[in-house]
Amino acid sequence: MEFDRVDVEEELSSCPKCGAGGGFHVSFRRVERRLEVVLVCPSCRYRFAAGNFLIPDGSQRPFDPSIDSGP
Numbered sequence: 001m002e003f004d005r006v007d008v009e010e011e012l013s014s015c016p017k018c019g020a021g022g023g024f025h026v027s028f029r030r031v032e033r034r035l036e037v038v039l040v041c042p043s044c045r046y047r048f049a050a051g052n053f054l055i056p057d058g059s060q061r062p063f064d065p066s067i068d069s070g071p
Helices: none
Strands: 004-006 025-031 034-040 047-050 054-056
Antiparallel strands (some): 025 034
16 A cells, blocks of 8 residues: 655645644555654545554574675
């Protein structure tokens, strides 16, 4: 599922679709081994991403012999 991307100029505390203020709920969408932060308006349920905010998903990375082998 794709989400709209919203540019943030100074602050983003009101829904860009319905104008409701007071902040957002947060959900996450898996993108490979990372999680994308998705903002959800509590009033109209509009879902969107602000910028390119990805965080590690917590899974162990695959073995890499170039950095995981001993001396």
